Amino acid sequence: MSEQRKRNGERLLLQIGALAAIIGTIFQVAAGTSQSAQLGAGADAALASLAELADWVWPVIYFGFIFGALLWVGALVALASTLTAGAAWALGRLAVAAAIVGATLHTVDGSLNAGALAGLARAWEVAPEGERAALVQNGDLLLRVLDATWAGVITLFHGAPFVLAGLAVVLSRLYPAWLGWIGFIGGAGSLVIGIAMFLGLAPAGLAVPFAVVLSLFMVVLGWLMWNQARVATQGNGPMEHAA
Numbered sequence: 176m177s178e179q180r181k182r183n184g185e186r187l188l189l190q191i192g193a194l195a196a197i198i199g200t201i202f203q204v205a206a207g208t209s210q211s212a213q214l215g216a217g218a219d220a221a222l223a224s225l226a227e228l229a230d231w232v233w234p235v236i237y238f239g240f241i242f243g244a245l246l247w248v249g250a251l252v253a254l255a256s257t258l259t260a261g262a263a264w265a266l267g268r269l270a271v272a273a274a275i276v277g278a279t280l281h282t283v284d285g286s287l288n289a290g291a292l293a294g295l296a297r298a299w300e301v302a303p304e305g306e307r308a309a310l311v312q313n314g315d316l317l318l319r320v321l322d323a324t325w326a327g328v329i330t331l332f333h334g335a336p337f338v339l340a341g342l343a344v345v346l347s348r349l350y351p352a353w354l355g356w357i358g359f360i361g362g363a364g365s366l367v368i369g370i371a372m373f374l375g376l377a378p379a380g381l382a383v384p385f386a387v388v389l390s391l392f393m394v395v396l397g398w399l400m401w402n403q404a405r406v407a408t409q410g411n412g413p414m415e416h417a418a
């Protein structure tokens with residue numbers, strides 16, 4: 176009975192992880208593609224652009240980012256639970272730790288966008304012309320802070336965790352090695368771009384192709400974890416692939 180209970184728990188964790196990987200990707204992609212507001216050059220253009228949106232749009236976009244990030248952390252936890260030996264075990268757990276740090280920064284960035292920046296745009300919209308200059312100064316400072324937090328998200332959420340998780344998958348025998356290399360490439364590219372953003376050498380847009388690669392990695396990983404849960408239900412043990 177205890178062995179069956181353990182197997183049921185493992186299956187449930189895999190199913191939750193699979194759904195978290197796929198649904199989290201949907202939220203991440205939807206939020207990213209919904210950033211239709213072009214903030215433009217300068218805080219005045221950014222505030223004017225955001226003021227044209229309905230009050231709920233910008234907060235919903237960034238809440239979507241936050242929720243998707245938390246789901247991805249859950250998916251990496253489920254992935255790490257399947258890696259039980261050697262370097263893959265260590266890398267999987269390091270990936271989870273790094274992802275928690277990155278998701279925390281993602282939450283800070285999203286909260287500042289959803290609350291502070293959106294609120295500043297609303298205040299700018301109704302302010303008399305003479306009071307807008309001070310709001311624009313505040314907006315310029317806030318946008319500089321958000322540039323820094325977003326560079327941190329690219330580095331510490333899209334970058335480091337997926338370098339580690341990708342290598343963990345490569346070294347495991349539970350998942351195909353090519354999937355691990357996809358995650359590694361997406362993570363390594365994001366890590367390089369994120370560091371370049373901190374140094375002022377790259378715009379945030381250069382990280383988009385690597386975010387697409389990571390989304391592909393998570394969707395395929397979710398599908399494989401769901402299949403692995405089904406195999407566990409049948410009592411045949413975990414599926415194996417050649418590394």
